[in-house]
Amino acid sequence: MRMHVTFLGTSGAVPTTERNTSAVFLRREGERFLFDVGEGTQRQMMRFRTGFDVSHIFLSHLHGDHVLGLPGLCQTMDFNDREAALAVHVPPGTRRDVEALLRATSTHPAYPLRINEVRPGEVALRGDAYEVRAFRTDHRTNSVGYAVVEDERKGRFDRERAEELGVPTGPKFSELHAGDAVELADGTVVDPEQVVGAPRPGRRVVYTGDTRPTDATVEAASKADLLIHDATFADDNAERAPQTGHSTAREAASVASRAGAKRLALIHVSTRYGGYVDPLLADAREAFDGEVFVAEDGQELDVPYPDS
Incomplete structure (x- = not known):
């Protein structure tokens, strides 16, 4: 069963000509999820050919660079005669704000649209042999991260x-x-x-949204196959990270190392670094021995099973 990630928006609060604001698309067989919906996300979905057939949207928090694309995407789905229900999962205490955003933009789709508040530690979605779990993050507002965690698989038959x-x-x-x-x-x-071996682990993909490093992220990302973590700053602007509720690349790498993650994707890149992300990579590689990269808009990758 294929699990595939497409990075639709990897910039910080301000988009650039190379990077859009926050959005990550995940496909797991027939399921399609979207994590955050920055302004212009629907155009990125067209540009990188993910399609609009998303059944669940997961918002990490309600800052504009993570949600301003939601009304337009919902309206486009309506214009395309969507009939399937859409669920939007949001941090606790933010459902009314999301409803107000949609109402203010006259977003009243004909298809069923459900806004679901999810608290840290709760299961936002239980699907076929997987869960999407919310965990606590540390930003300047109500925020959560999300972990896609597959069930254990049967052992190999001898x-x-x-x-x-x-x-x-x-x-x-x-x-x-x-x-x-x-x-x-x-x-x-x-x-x-x-004749049957021990159960085999499923895959785990973790998305933090904007956050300071947290123990909750370390726990959620334990042995993750892919950790997608806020890495707004390099060490040269480290003092800005706690002031703004973000992480440095080194801090993100430290979280990945503590969690025993296999791969680390650095996102939410400040415009300070433009097309020159070497400082972020250099800092991260000093703190994490696994595979690390600064995600680019349009970048795609498969998430293999741990034992493959």
């Missing part, structure tokens, strides 16, 4: 061992892999534990 035990090829293989013991023609009972 066909060779099953054949050695006399299990005939066919339905009994499936029964054993499903966790049921089987009886052979001679009365021997074969248990699943004899």
Whole structure:
């Protein structure tokens, strides 16, 4: 089952000619999620061919560079005769503000639109073999991050061992892999534990939105396959990070290191760094031994299973 991420907006509060404001698109088989909707996100979706077939939008907080694209996207979906319901998940205490934003822009779509407040520690969405969990972040307003966490998968089926035990090829293989013991023609009972390995972990993708480094992020990103973290500043502007409720690239990397994450994507890049992001990368690589990169608009990547 493929999990695919497209970075639609990687700039800080102000867009540039190369970077739009915050938005990350995630596809998991038939599911399509959007994390934050900065101004111009729908155009980015057209430009990078993600399509508009999003079923859930997750807002990290209500600053303009993360939400001003929501009314236009919802209206475009309506113009395209959307019928499927759309859920917008928002931090606690912000539902009325989102409703006011949509009302102020005359956004009254014909399709069902639900605004769902989600508190840190709650499951925003339970899907087929996965959850999207909210966790506490530290910005200058009500804010949350989101972790897409897949369920454990069945262990690998040892066909060779099953054949050695006399299990005939066919339905009994499936029964054993499903966790049921089987009886052979001679009365021997074969248990699943004899031919099925230990459960295998699913994938975990974590999106912080704007935040200072937090222990909650470390916990949410434990062994994450991909951590997408605020990295607004390099060390040369480190004093600005706590003043504005953001993180430096080094701080984001420290979170990734503490969490044991495999890959780190740095986003929300200040316009100070323009097209020259080397300072961010250099700082991050001193604090994190895993793969780290500064995400670019339009960049795509697959998230493989941990054991692949």
